[in-house]
């Protein structure tokens with residue numbers, strides 16, 4: 599029903615209208631993981647759907663490097679019409695295997711935000727460890743599809759050591775040892791692959807911390823270290839300057855305002871969050887909102903988000919919230 603209504607709205611020209619109305623705002627798109635042709639994996643965008651998204655972007659938008667968006671914000675210049683920047687978080691191998699060839703095919707630039715300890719193979723990403731445990735045949739109910747998001751929320755607010763202990767406790771209860779190296783689906787890109795992408799001129803490599811902590815769960819001293827050390831490690835491994843940063847999880851409660859200043863002080867030119875929104879000409883280049891595109895596999899769904907229809911729905915909901923739920927205003 600909802601899909602039928604969306605098709606009807608699109609056929610009335612409402613999607614093109616919302617694209618036109620929102621053309622002065624930039625969209626920063628967010629991706630995480632990709633799956634092979636014909637393979638459906640939870641949390642991964644199938645490569646065919648990714649190709650359809652890029653074809654749509656090529657047809658209707660102007661895709662620029664994220665640093666260009668940040669530069670326009672810093673200099674106070676407005677955006678060119680229908681500006682879009684692409685970002686891919688964490689640094690998984692699937693992004694190189696499946697998404698990079700598409701970027702080359704469509705000649706579309708993108709920023710890859712990578713976790714430096716993950717690339718150095720010192721550890722793999724803790725959120726992937728939880729997902730991997732949830733895929734095991736004897737996964738407990740707290741890792742079921744219905745409950746896993748609540749479990750993640752609970753882990754987000756823990757100190758990193760308590761969070762890791764909790765993950766190990768679950769593995770022990772399941773009688774499983776978490777492998778020290780990431781399984782294929784969660785494996786990292788190599789330094790060579792990152793350098794190859796950066797050398798192509800299409801890909802910028804940014805930092806996504808050393809260990810992927812939720813920044814509000816660690817001390818100021820620790821967050822400063824995550825910012826400075828990840829930059830240092832990446833610059834050493836890539837032989838290039840690292841200029842942009844991405845907050846892990848990136849929701850409003852996942853960082854403190856002084857940590858935004860820490861990003862700037864550490865020498866980054868911009869940073870992105872993960873909460874939903876479009877970038878306006880007065881937005882802070884260190885707090886750019888993004889549009890999650892990793893689960894949008896059908897054209898009606900992704901055009902709703904790319905064309906700005908979802909943005910206007912979101913804004914309307916915010917406007918109506920005090921009327922519909924006066925107690926929550």
Ligand SMILES: [Zn+2]
Nearest residue numbers: 687688846847
């Ligand atoms: Zn991440």
